[in-house]
Amino acid sequence: xxxxxxxxxxxxxxxxxxxxxxxxxxxxxxxxxxxxxxxxxxxxxxxxxxxxxxxxxxxxxxxxxxxxxxxxxxxxxxxxxxxxxxxxxxxxxxxxxxxxxxxxxxxxxxxxxxxxxxxxxxxxxxxxxxxxxxxxxxxxxxxxxxxxxxxxxxxxxxxxxxxxxxxxxxxxxxxxxxxxxxxxxxxxxxxxxxxxxxxxxxxxxxxxxxxxxxxxxxxxxxxxxxxxxxxxxxxxxxxxxxxxxxxxxxxxxxxxxxxxxxxxxxxxxxxxxxxxxxxxxxxxxxxxxxxxxxxxxxxxxxxx
Numbered sequence: 620x621x622x623x624x625x626x627x628x629x630x631x632x633x634x635x636x637x638x639x640x641x642x643x644x645x646x647x648x649x650x651x652x653x654x655x656x657x658x659x660x661x662x663x664x665x666x667x668x669x670x671x672x673x674x675x676x677x678x679x680x681x682x683x684x685x686x687x688x689x690x691x692x693x694x695x696x697x698x699x700x701x702x703x704x705x706x707x708x709x710x711x712x713x714x715x716x717x718x719x720x721x722x723x724x725x726x727x728x729x730x731x732x733x734x735x736x737x738x739x740x741x742x743x744x745x746x747x748x749x750x751x752x753x754x755x756x757x758x759x760x761x762x763x764x765x766x767x768x769x770x771x772x773x774x775x776x777x778x779x780x781x782x783x784x785x786x787x788x789x790x791x792x793x794x795x796x797x798x799x800x801x802x803x804x805x806x807x808x809x810x811x812x813x814x815x816x817x818x819x820x821x822x823x824x825x826x827x828x829x830x831x832x833x834x835x836x837x838x839x840x841x842x843x844x845x846x847x848x849x850x851x852x853x854x855x856x857x858x859x860x861x862x863x864x865x866x867x868x869x870x871x872x873x874x875x876x877x878x879x880x881x882x883x884x885x886x887x888x889x890x891x892x893x894x895x896x897x898x899x900x901x902x903x904x905x906x907x908x909x910x911x912x913x914x915x916x917x918x919x920x921x922x923x
Contacts, residue, residue, distance in 0.1 A: 620726040622690040622719065623655040627681035629674065632890060642668060648890055649677035651714045655689070659722030661714035662893035664860055669833055669887070672708035680711035692723050695734040699866045709836075709863035716864040717896040731896065735865060735903035744902055745909035747783055747883075756780065761909040766790065766810075774805050781909075785811040788833070795820065799827040808908075809853035818842055821849035828853035830883065835871070836861055847878040855880060857900070860887040865900050872904045881908050 631647045648664035663677035683705050684690075692698055698719035702712045717731070724731045732740035748759040751768055753776035762777060764770055766786040774782060784807055790798055792814045799810065803826040811830040813820070818831060818838060828851055831838070835855060838846070846852050855875045857868040872882035884901035886894050901910045 620656040620692050620723060622653045622692065622722060623688060624653070625681060625685040625688065626652045626654075627678065629678075630890065634888065643888065646888055646890065647674055648893070649674055649681065649711075649714065650892060651677070651681050651684070651718045653684075653690075653718045653722050655722070657722040657726035659718040659720065659725065660892050661716070661718030661721070661896070662889055663708075663710040663714035664887065664889040664893055665708075665710040666860065666887045669836075670710055670861055671836065672710050676706065676708035677711040677714060680706035680708060680715060684715055690719075692719060695720060695723055698723060699864075702864060707863075710860045713859045713864040713893070713896070716866065717859075717892075720865070721896075730902075731865075731899040732902035735869060735900065736905070738905075740899075740902040741905045741910075744898065746901075746913040747909050748913040753777075759913075761808075770802060770805065780806070782807045783809060783811065783830070784827075785832075786813045788812045788815050788817070790814045792816075792820075796823075796826070799825060803827060811856060818846045821846055821851045823851070825851050830854035830856050832856035832858070832885070833861065843874075847874060847880055852878075852880055854883045856883045856885050858885050858887045859897060859900060860889060860893060865896065865903075868900055869903070882910065883908075884910055 627649050629649055633645050648662050651661045653659050665672050698716055702716040705715055706712050720731050720734055724734055747761040747763045749763045750756055750773060753772045756777040759780060761781045763783045763785055764773055766784055782805055790813045795813045807827055809828045809830040811832045817829055830853055855871055857871055859865055859868050862868055875882040882904050884897055886897045904910055
């Protein structure tokens, strides 16, 4: 199939400052549209303070893709290769890869998840629901709770639910063990990034297991290999916007599976296009635990 046109536009929208979104009141993204034999959309939404790239990088990448037209996609791998050649900026690469794969999926009358999966993608995605208060649990079986919330009250409102605590590196290192001990009696699957350099804790006898999230952006390969070998590592949290796209997250997911570690797909507070691509990735990965993340309560829609 051929891609003959590329367009992009900047969108901005306000977000409610809840959960992990308390640091931001607005999001900005570049929407990249590719058209030809089919149409596909991708979203580059670098997260300020966490992403290593910017909106300007995404605009530059959209221009670089347009300069290569026409583009011929004979296999899904071509979409990945083109994104690799166009840019190293993670969010921009995610957007280009998503747009090209969406167009290829439309042309071949399948889904992006089916293109990415080695087998059949999940038909029904199990997700963790982000909650801040006990009245938000709504019968969910897996809850993601920001550290600092009343975890015990939320757990009491959801008997039988599994809990995932997101600390976002906010716990002082010398308090990690005590804070974990205080929560150890609850049905907690893991604590995400309890402190900076959380992977260094994986040699300790911890009362709760750890998940690595934002540290995956710049974690050295040898450090990641050691982390994956630790029985204290429960999960890798994969955010395509931060890590550079779908294929790169699939590679990390494969490594996680090989070591008995859960690959968990998450968003980085993108809008609906980026969120949809994350959902397709989660469906492609599959696991015997909830691998997706439900819509964040802070998210709204694009203003235009």
